[in-house]
Amino acid sequence: MNSLSIWTRRDFVRIGLASAGAASAWAAIPGTARAAGGTVNFADIGVGDPGGDWSLFTKAANGWNVNLVAIGNAPSAILNVLVAGGGTASYDVINIVGGMQKPLVDNDLIEPLDTTRLPAWSRDRNIAEFLGKGTPGFNFIGYQDKLYGVPTVLQGDSFAFLPEKTGPLDSYAALFDPKFKGYVALEDNYTTAGQKTALYLKHANLAKIENPADMTPEELKTVVDFLVEQKRKGQFRVIWSSFQQAVDLIVNKEVYVIDCWEPMVFVAKSKGVNAVYADPKEGYLLWAMAAYLTKNPKRSAEATQAAYALLDFMLGGWYGAKITLLRGYMTNTDAPDYAKAHPDQFPAEGAEKVAAITANVHRKFAQGGTWQNRWPKHVDVYETEWARFKAA
Amino acid sequence: MLRRLLARWAFPALPIGFAVVFVVLPLALTIAVSFWTRVGLVVRPAFTFTSYEAFFAGARLLVFERSFLASIEATVLGLLLAYPIAYFLAFKVSPRAARTVLLLFTVPFLVNYIIRAFAWTWLLGRTGLINTLLMASGLTNEPLDWLLYSDVAVLIGLVTSYMPFMIFPLWLSLSGIDRRLIQASWMLGAPPARTFLRVTLPLSLPGVFAASIFAFVGCFGESAIPVIMGGVGYQMMGNSIASAMDVLNYPLAAAISTVVLAAMMSLLLVWYLAFDARAFLGMILRPGK
Numbered sequence: 001m002n003s004l005s006i007w008t009r010r011d012f013v014r015i016g017l018a019s020a021g022a023a024s025a026w027a028a029i030p031g032t033a034r035a036a037g038g039t040v041n042f043a044d045i046g047v048g049d050p051g052g053d054w055s056l057f058t059k060a061a062n063g064w065n066v067n068l069v070a071i072g073n074a075p076s077a078i079l080n081v082l083v084a085g086g087g088t089a090s091y092d093v094i095n096i097v098g099g100m101q102k103p104l105v106d107n108d109l110i111e112p113l114d115t116t117r118l119p120a121w122s123r124d125r126n127i128a129e130f131l132g133k134g135t136p137g138f139n140f141i142g143y144q145d146k147l148y149g150v151p152t153v154l155q156g157d158s159f160a161f162l163p164e165k166t167g168p169l170d171s172y173a174a175l176f177d178p179k180f181k182g183y184v185a186l187e188d189n190y191t192t193a194g195q196k197t198a199l200y201l202k203h204a205n206l207a208k209i210e211n212p213a214d215m216t217p218e219e220l221k222t223v224v225d226f227l228v229e230q231k232r233k234g235q236f237r238v239i240w241s242s243f244q245q246a247v248d249l250i251v252n253k254e255v256y257v258i259d260c261w262e263p264m265v266f267v268a269k270s271k272g273v274n275a276v277y278a279d280p281k282e283g284y285l286l287w288a289m290a291a292y293l294t295k296n297p298k299r300s301a302e303a304t305q306a307a308y309a310l311l312d313f314m315l316g317g318w319y320g321a322k323i324t325l326l327r328g329y330m331t332n333t334d335a336p337d338y339a340k341a342h343p344d345q346f347p348a349e350g351a352e353k354v355a356a357i358t359a360n361v362h363r364k365f366a367q368g369g370t371w372q373n374r375w376p377k378h379v380d381v382y383e384t385e386w387a388r389f390k391a392a
Numbered sequence: 393m394l395r396r397l398l399a400r401w402a403f404p405a406l407p408i409g410f411a412v413v414f415v416v417l418p419l420a421l422t423i424a425v426s427f428w429t430r431v432g433l434v435v436r437p438a439f440t441f442t443s444y445e446a447f448f449a450g451a452r453l454l455v456f457e458r459s460f461l462a463s464i465e466a467t468v469l470g471l472l473l474a475y476p477i478a479y480f481l482a483f484k485v486s487p488r489a490a491r492t493v494l495l496l497f498t499v500p501f502l503v504n505y506i507i508r509a510f511a512w513t514w515l516l517g518r519t520g521l522i523n524t525l526l527m528a529s530g531l532t533n534e535p536l537d538w539l540l541y542s543d544v545a546v547l548i549g550l551v552t553s554y555m556p557f558m559i560f561p562l563w564l565s566l567s568g569i570d571r572r573l574i575q576a577s578w579m580l581g582a583p584p585a586r587t588f589l590r591v592t593l594p595l596s597l598p599g600v601f602a603a604s605i606f607a608f609v610g611c612f613g614e615s616a617i618p619v620i621m622g623g624v625g626y627q628m629m630g631n632s633i634a635s636a637m638d639v640l641n642y643p644l645a646a647a648i649s650t651v652v653l654a655a656m657m658s659l660l661l662v663w664y665l666a667f668d669a670r671a672f673l674g675m676i677l678r679p680g681k
Contacts, residue, residue: 076637079433103433103640182537188625236624238541244510245620252519254540383639384450387632390625391451391458 038303039065040310041091043081045073047153047289047329048095048314050322057319061309073097075374082109088294092307095152095314098290099374101143110292112146117308120315125333126154129365131288136213136371140288149290150311153329156284156364157192157372160265160275165256172200172280174257181235183256185249188241190386191372193259196285198223199370203282213373217381224385228392239390250275263328283369289329321346324354330361419653426646435642443647452632452648459628460655462543463611466550470558470607471600473551478562478599479592482569494563497556509549509620516540516548516621541623549617554610558603565599566592598667605663609656 040061042048054066069091071081078096081087087094088109104110115121131137131151141149161169166180175184175197186193198212198219207222209215215223230236237255240246246260250268258264268275291314293307313319317338320331325339325346336358339351346354376382429438447453481490500508515521516539523535538544569592577587615630627635629652636645 074638076640079640080637106433186624188619231624238623239625241619245513248510248513248517252514252517254517254519379639380641383635383641384446387455387627387635388451390627391454392625 037063038306039067040093040303040306042066042068042310043071043087043091043094044068045096045289046070047327048291048323049326050319051326053322057310057313060313061306064306064309066310071096075100075103079103079107079109082294083107088296089298091294092296092299092303093291093293093310095289095291097372097374098140098149098151098288099372101139101141101148102375104292105143105148109295110148111295112148113150113293113311114308115147117305118150118312118315120312120332120334121150123332123334124151124315126330126362126365127151130154130286137286137288139371139373141290149292150314151288151332152291152314153289153323153327153331154287154365155262155329155361156286156367156369157196157261158278158280158284159196159257159259160250160262160268160277161257162250162253162274163276164274165253169257169276169278170281172196172282173204174278175200175259176230176235177257178233178235180257181233182237184236185238185240185246185255185258185260186236187246187259188239188390190382191374191376192285193239194220194223194227194382194386195370195372196259197227199282199285201226212370214376215378215382217378217385220378220381220385224389227389231389231392266328280369283367284364285372286365286369287372318342318345321351321354324357325350328357330358333358422646422653423650424646425642426650428643428646430641430643433640443641443643444651446644447647447651455627455632456629456648456651458626459612462546462550462628463608466547466554466611467604467607469547469551470555471604474555474558474562474603475600478559478566481559481563482566490563494560497559500552500556505553506616506620508553509617512545512549512552512621513540516545540621543623543626545621545623546618546626549621550611550614553614553617554607557606557610561602561606562596562599565596565602569595601663601667605659608659612652612656 049068052068058065071077071094073096078094078100082091082094082104094110101110121127127141131141133142133145141147141151159169159172159175161174163169165183166174174180175186195212198207198209198215201207201223202209202212207219207226209219209222238249240249240258240260243261243264246258246264247267249255249258250260250264251271251273253273262277265275265277291311293304293311299307315332315334317332317334320335321339323329323331324335336351336355339346339354343351424437425435426443427439427441428435429440429442430436447456477493481493485493503511513520517523518535518537518540520540522539523532526532526536527534573591573595574587577591578584582590612628613630614628615634618626618628618631629648633645633648633652636642636648
């Protein structure tokens with residue numbers, strides 16, 4: 001007699017019904033990983049790491065873990081990882097600055113998202129407000145009417161200044177003001193510094209530029225000619241290319257006006273420097289990070305479900321609040337409420353900081369400006385023109 | 393017969409095979425890709441000079457010229473500093489002391505080269521240690537801007553990074569010189585300066601050239617120092633290649649690399665034709681050893 005023989009038919013029916021119920025309940029919880037003990041491989045540019053703590057995800061996703069691997073954010077670095085490095089097989093989710101859908105989709109590297117598998121998607125009001133179809137923000141998560149990216153971080157960039165040296169500033173004109181000759185730094189990036197310059201030239205009626213986010217070769221030439229002229233006059237001290245370099249420029253007071261990211265100002269302030277992140281009248285350079293599901297036909301249904309669970313987790317309050325606190329960016333609309341409601345996880349000071357950062361970035365998005373374009377139509381011309389500026 | 397042939401070729405086959413797989417093939421592929429064409433984001437085999445035209449007609453040629461000049465300047469300056477150090481170590485101190493000093497010259501390489509470049513920015517900046525000392529001593533009234541984010545700063549960065557690499561081949565070459573030749577020069581009445589110019593320096597030229605190649609090649613491909621210490625948009629060839637790759641323009645990046653490769657190979661060819669590599673190790677100068 002085997003052990004099954006002691007079971008009655010009623011036992012089988014009862015267990016069968018219970019199993020069916022459990023399976024239905026399991027299926028009714030979208031985003032929950034259904035197999036235990038696996039690992040979601042997560043490639044990230046250094047912003048999406050919640051301090052190495054994935055325990056809440058593991059708990060919510062039936063034991064699945066996250067293996068985070070740092071990658072570069074340059075378009076070539078990302079594409080090289082995914083194409084040459086076999087990254088679609090190595091990574092399930094990549095979290096990068098969005099707007100890269102064209103090369104990623106055209107090279108068959110990412111999957112369109114099924115948002116019905118992401119319960120938190122509909123809760124995040126930022127998506128509808130700033131990233132919806134038909135808006136410029138959609139280009140950060142979608143491509144050709146399909147959704148590809150989960151927005152994980154949103155921010156509006158401008159420039160920083162040292163008020164005791166410059167007085168109050170509220171325009172990108174400060175970057176080109178002869179008063180600050182030799183005390184200005186730009187970022188080595190045509191999609192940030194180039195686009196901000198275009199925004200300034202357009203608003204100041206110094207150049208006819210239809211769309212600073214996607215310039216024609218002629219418009220771009222006008223912008224670069226202007227930058228070359230400024231460079232030859234000695235307006236710029238340096239072009240920075242790393243976070244530490246920009247922070248050092250501010251902290252050492254090597255420059256008084258710098259085209260940079262807001263977290264650099266947070267770091268400078270933490271070192272006792274009175275730096276201010278400008279609120280320019282021309283608006284901000286808006287951008288968002290997006291987490292994409294890589295295209296891997298060999299990935300199991302369980303692993304795909306776990307990857308969706310991770311994407312959903314990243315739209316959640318705990319993850320959002322944690323990233324806002326650690327990096328200084330707005331994440332999702334659940335984040336401030338979650339931080340406030342969980343003093344055991346986020347002390348009052350932290351919760352206030354999350355709320356303040358979120359409100360500040362939200363204000364920037366409401367004010368508007370220009371959306372950064374990571375992959376403009378004439379991207380080769382951008383690169384060549386930027387090389388001309390640097391070599392001039 | 394076959395066994396003898398196998399025994400003869402089996403040993404060199406390993407390094408030759410390694411060089412073919414890891415050096416020759418990647419370089420050949422780079423040269424091939426430089427003639428390929430780019431359709432959208434995809435690179436397709438072809439035979440076109442489009443990428444070379446883009447390189448020679450655009451701003452990148454200026455970068456090439458700048459890299460060449462900066463590398464020559466850094467190499468010459470490096471030689472002027474490294475040669476006396478190597479000479480001193482080879483002729484004026486005990487072998488034990490020389491080994492200790494040579495070991496000390498390797499210490500900077502234990503620190504990441506990017507950190508080293510950042511350290512220079514903290515020293516040379518407007519509010520850095522050097523400017524602070526200059527102003528405190530009354531030598532200057534205001535900070536010297538050209539100490540950092542300038543051509544001078546790049547030169548400082550390149551020389552301090554590559555000069556230690558130059559000391560080793562120079563020391564090796566100088567140490568290999570048969571002392572009896574120098575003694576013979578003295579005994580025949582040549583003053584020290586003449587002995588140096590007519591005996592020591594010519595015999596150390598293989599080392600000088602080897603050191604120059606090490607430094608020049610390193611400087612030419614340098615990408616971190618120009619970015620961290622250079623002025624507005626200062627670029628060298630490494631930066632230019634990286635920039636082309638940022639927009640996935642692999643044929644252009646390959647074309648730039650091929651031009652750099654051709655320049656380097658020309659220099660190596662000169663070395664090969666001008667010097668017997670064995671002279672570098674003193675084997676010809678000391679036959680039988």
